[in-house]
Amino acid sequence: MDRPSADQLRDAIAASRAGADDLDADEARYLERVASNLEGILEREALLLDDATAATITSFSTLVAGGPPDPPSAAEDQAASLRHTLDRRLRDGLLTPTDEVLAALRDDAARRLAIARPGYLHPAT
C-alpha cells in the first residue's frame, strides 16, 4: 500500500549492508537500525497487509460511491485508485471533509500504522 515496494526495500537493505564497511561506526549502526526496522515492517506486511488493504477498499468504496466506476484490478491497485479518487475529490472540493471521511481515513491510517510502527498507535498528548 505504501511505497517503495517491498522488493525495492529488500534491495535497498541489501545494498546498505553491503556498503556498511565504508562508513564510520555511528553511521553504520544507525543504518543497521533503519534496515532492521524495515525488515520488521516487511514481516508485518506479509502477515497483515492483505486484510488491511481489503478493509480500506471496502471503506473507501463507500466514500466514493456515485463516482465513475474503477476498472477491476488487483487489490493493491484498487486501493491506490481509491486513494487517488479521494485525494482528487478533496482537492477539487467535490468531497466535503465530513466526520465520515475523517473516520474512514483515520481507520485506514491506524491499519497501516499497525504495520509500519505499532508502537506509535496512540494519540500524542
Next chain:
Amino acid sequence: MTPSELELAVARLCAPAGGAMPTVRHRATASAGATRSTHIVDIDDIAAVVQLRHRESALQTMSSTTERAVVGAAMDAGVPGASTIAAGWMPEIEADAIVSAFLTGETIPRRVLRLAPPDTPLAATLTADCGRALAALHSVDDSQLEVIDELPRHTELSYLEHLHDLLDALPTAHPALRFGLAVLATNRPEPQAMRLVHGDFRNGNLLVNDGGLAAVLDWELAHLGNPMEDIAWLCLRTWRFGHESHPVGGFGDLGRLRAEYEASGGTWDADGFRWWTIARTIWWGAGLATQAASFERGESESLVHAASGRRVVELEYDLLNLLGDDHGS
C-alpha cells in the same frame, strides 16, 4: 575534494582584504553527503566549523552570504548562535561555504534528551531558553534585515498553495493530507505581522550543553512569516522521540515555553499555533513522501529515504488525531 584543497579554500575565504592568508588545518569531517558536508578546522589555531553546500544543493537553498546576514540579525536580537567568521562561494572546490565559530554541545536529538531528560532542571532551562530565543527571533521584522528581498515570505494562503503543489507532484495519493488542507483552507487564522522565522527550529538544530541552549543552528530555511510556524514545528510529535507528554522537543512542556515566550515579548496566537501545527504536519508528511519518491526515481540511494515512505503514515495519523472532530464539518 582533499583536506588540503579545503584548507586552501577556507584560507582564501577568511583572508582579510589585502591581508595575509590565515593558516588553516583540517581536523575532522563531521558529516559528509553528496550535496553537503560539515568540517571542523583550525584557523590560526582557533577552532571553526565549515559548512559546505556543493553546486547543486547551493543553487536550491539560501546563499551563504544571505544566511550570514540572517544569523547576524537574529544574534543581534538576542538569539544564541555561532558567530559567522566568513561566508561565500569557494571556486576552488565549487561550494558555497559558511565558516562559523566552533561551539561545544550536543545536537543529535537522542543525545540532547540524554543530557536534558524531561522533568529535570536542565530540561526546564532548555525549554525556557527556547522560549526566550524564539521571542528574540520573532522580534526581528523586515526593517531589521538587509537581505529582505532575498527571503521568501510565507502567508497562510501561499503556504496552502505550496502544500497543494507538493502533494500534486507526488506519485502517491495522500487523501489524509489533502483532507487536512481542506480543513486549513476554511480555518485560516487572523493575519499576523511578518517576522523573521527560522523555518527549522527543532530538536536536532539546537546546540545544547550543560548550561542549556548554546546556539540555534541551520538557518538556510529562514524566511518571513507567522511566528507560530516556528513554535508549531518545535512541538510536532515527530521531534519528541518517544517523550510524548513533553511537546517541546521531547524535553519541555508547552506552558513553560509559552510563559517564557510571552514574558520575553512574544505574542502567542493559539489559533495560529493550531493552524501551523496542522500545516507543518502535512508538510513533513509530504516531505517524507517526496524523499521516498526520490529513491524510487533513482535520484537517491539512501536507505533512510527509502524508509521514509513507510513513515508518511505516522504524520497522517498525527494529523487526523489533531483534526479530531474540530474540522468544520
